[in-house]
Amino acid sequence: MSNIPVDLKYAKTHEWARVNDDGSITVGISDSAQDQLGDMVFVEVPETGQGVAAGEASAVVESVKAASDVYAPVAGEIVEVNEGLADSPETINTDVYGNGWIFRMTASDKSELDKLMDAETYESFLASEDH
Amino acid sequence: MLIFEQSRAGRRAHVQAPASAEDTPDIPESLLRETRPLLPEASEMQVVRHYTRLSQKNFSIDTQFYPLGSCTMKYNPRACNTLAMLPGFLARHPLAPESMGQGFLACMYELQEMLKAVTGMPAVSLTPAAGAQGEFTGVAMIRAWHDANGDTGRNEILVPDAAHGTNPATATMCGYQVHEIPTGKDGDVDVDALREAVGAHTAGIMLTNPSTLGVFERRIEEIAAIIHEAGGLLYYDGANLNAILGKVRPGDMGFDVIHMNLHKTFSTPHGGGGPGAGPVGVSKRLEPFLPVPVVGYDGDEYYWITEDVRPQSIGRLSTFMGNAGVLMRAYIYARMLGSEGMHRVADFATLNANYLMAKLTDAGFDVAFPERRATHEFIVTLKRQQKELGITAMDFAKRLLDYNMHAPTTYFPMLVPECLLIEPTETECKEDLDAFVDAMVKIQQEAETAPELLKEAPHTQPVRRLDEVRAAKQLDLVWSGKVD
Numbered sequence: 001m002s003n004i005p006v007d008l009k010y011a012k013t014h015e016w017a018r019v020n021d022d023g024s025i026t027v028g029i030s031d032s033a034q035d036q037l038g039d040m041v042f043v044e045v046p047e048t049g050q051g052v053a054a055g056e057a058s059a060v061v062e063s064v065k066a067a068s069d070v071y072a073p074v075a076g077e078i079v080e081v082n083e084g085l086a087d088s089p090e091t092i093n094t095d096v097y098g099n100g101w102i103f104r105m106t107a108s109d110k111s112e113l114d115k116l117m118d119a120e121t122y123e124s125f126l127a128s129e130d131h
Numbered sequence: 132m133l134i135f136e137q138s139r140a141g142r143r144a145h146v147q148a149p150a151s152a153e154d155t156p157d158i159p160e161s162l163l164r165e166t167r168p169l170l171p172e173a174s175e176m177q178v179v180r181h182y183t184r185l186s187q188k189n190f191s192i193d194t195q196f197y198p199l200g201s202c203t204m205k206y207n208p209r210a211c212n213t214l215a216m217l218p219g220f221l222a223r224h225p226l227a228p229e230s231m232g233q234g235f236l237a238c239m240y241e242l243q244e245m246l247k248a249v250t251g252m253p254a255v256s257l258t259p260a261a262g263a264q265g266e267f268t269g270v271a272m273i274r275a276w277h278d279a280n281g282d283t284g285r286n287e288i289l290v291p292d293a294a295h296g297t298n299p300a301t302a303t304m305c306g307y308q309v310h311e312i313p314t315g316k317d318g319d320v321d322v323d324a325l326r327e328a329v330g331a332h333t334a335g336i337m338l339t340n341p342s343t344l345g346v347f348e349r350r351i352e353e354i355a356a357i358i359h360e361a362g363g364l365l366y367y368d369g370a371n372l373n374a375i376l377g378k379v380r381p382g383d384m385g386f387d388v389i390h391m392n393l394h395k396t397f398s399t400p401h402g403g404g405g406p407g408a409g410p411v412g413v414s415k416r417l418e419p420f421l422p423v424p425v426v427g428y429d430g431d432e433y434y435w436i437t438e439d440v441r442p443q444s445i446g447r448l449s450t451f452m453g454n455a456g457v458l459m460r461a462y463i464y465a466r467m468l469g470s471e472g473m474h475r476v477a478d479f480a481t482l483n484a485n486y487l488m489a490k491l492t493d494a495g496f497d498v499a500f501p502e503r504r505a506t507h508e509f510i511v512t513l514k515r516q517q518k519e520l521g522i523t524a525m526d527f528a529k530r531l532l533d534y535n536m537h538a539p540t541t542y543f544p545m546l547v548p549e550c551l552l553i554e555p556t557e558t559e560c561k562e563d564l565d566a567f568v569d570a571m572v573k574i575q576q577e578a579e580t581a582p583e584l585l586k587e588a589p590h591t592q593p594v595r596r597l598d599e600v601r602a603a604k605q606l607d608l609v610w611s612g613k614v615d
Contacts, residue, residue: 038542042604064603065542067296068545090600
């Protein structure tokens with residue numbers, strides 16, 4: 001069973017979003033996503049300062065099976081990226097909700113966060129995709 | 132052992148070597164290298180044994196069942212090779228006058244005509260040197276057409292999420308944004324999502340039909356109408372043409388551009404980076420943009436159609452006209468089949484796939500779309516085995532090698548978890564299909580009773596389970612001159 005922390009928000013495209021104390025949002029991919037993709041070999045992170053639209057492809061994770069886009073869960077600006085992933089992309093496999101974060105962003109409209117799923121909804125979403 | 136490791140200073144294979152320095156052309160001193168090239172020095176016998184052994188370590192269509200989905204690994208008839216190697220074809224210089232190459236030009240003209248007939252596209256260019264270049268050519272023509280109409284605001288190509296990875300890559304290379312269209316539960320493109328996605332920004336859609344899910348896109352005419360109404364064009368990825376050869380034509384489905392992988396459907400050798408051919412076919416309105424040269428025929432003589440008469444052409448893709456030797460093999464294959472034979476290719480490609488799918492279903496395997504008829508390929512999902520036994524699609528794939536069969540495509544398309552994409556092709560006989568089912572059944576039993584046999588597979592190959600992460604991250608393919 002995949003790990004779905006209750007304090008995070010989830011997108012249909014399998015990103016997680018954590019709202020930090022300073023209001024910024026940290027983004028990564030879900031445990032289910034990393035499990036499906038398998039061993040990571042390469043991560044392409046965005047530029048800091050880059051503006052992104054909600055749902056815009058903002059990073060790329062490449063595993064032994066496939067290369068997949070990572071979409072920004074809300075609109076805003078990238079303020080920090082996880083440089084450590086360049087050398088250790090496998091951190092996404094080993095610590096997906098911690099050191100496996102991909103980028104941190106500010107949201108131009110906080111209410112967009114409400115469109116994301118909570119843990120319970122994401123869990124049923126995963127079950128419904130599981131055909 | 133590498134050939135370099137067998138090298139001993141001064142050892143020679145005299146057959147290939149010039150007898151003396153006088154035999155080499157008169158190269159100016161300034162252009163001569165100062166040190167000897169880093170080449171292995173070995174005897175002819177050593178070289179023959181080395182490369183023969185290497186070839187024996189390889190899995191190939193000539194030696195093993197090779198059901199690699201989406202790749203159409205079928206028999207390459209020897210006759211194609213023999214006839215394409217006739218001295219008249221081999222020795223023809225690409226810059227020779229047209230009058231001296233009428234035979235070759237006639238073959239290429241007829242190949243163009245046959246590809247037009249079988250795809251339903253009014254015009255064909257043979258020049259793209261591989262499938263990927265054919266795709267690039269196709270989307271470049273879509274772009275050129277919009278540009279010629281002054282319709283330069285279109286910046287997006289739609290690509291179904293089941294598409295080959297080369298499709299979004301191609302669209303990106305041609306300067307387009309990629310918008311992904313989801314797939315419905317039945318395996319068809321989600322037409323409602325498509326309707327929502329199209330608009331004045333839509334340059335076109337790239338579609339494979341049958342799709343990579345091994346099912347025929349049933350609402351293709353509706354999809355074509357939606358795209359055309361929005362002012363976009365339809366691109367057909369010819370990867371899966373084998374399933375419909377001589378049965379349905381992309382041109383009749385409403386497609387504007389198609390590329391054909393001659394190494395798949397038309398049975399030329401798979402390149403592995405070697406010479407390939409990815410001809411493109413287009414609708415009438417795109418003909419002026421075709422890459423040149425194209426072969427023309429005035430009823431009397433064959434001739435090259437070039438930039439002079441095709442000023443809107445997207446240009447040239449290779450130095451001459453593509454890979455002549457590969458095109459010759461495809462031409463001979465098509466001539467041997469004839470139009471009746473092409474029907475039979477599709478008949479038996481789909482019959483073999485459906486037979487395998489039915490047998491594997493009977494044997495207890497889960498197929499991804501049990502309610503759908505398979506095309507030339509189908510998907511088995513090992514999700515249940517993974518959940519219940521901890522055995523993955525990769526474990527099955529590796530164990531199949533021990534049964535002396537090449538593994539099907541694994542983990543593609545990603546939409547189906549733990550998937551094997553199986554394509555037997557029309558060139559396999561019933562006994563070999565049955566042997567594959569038997570192997571799968573035995574592996575399933577092993578998965579239940581002796582899972583370590585799968586987890587540690589392959590056991591019988593020159594190498595054991597490879598470290599895929601390291602292979603992807605630390606590519607080391609160039610001889611450095613040092614033995615580790």
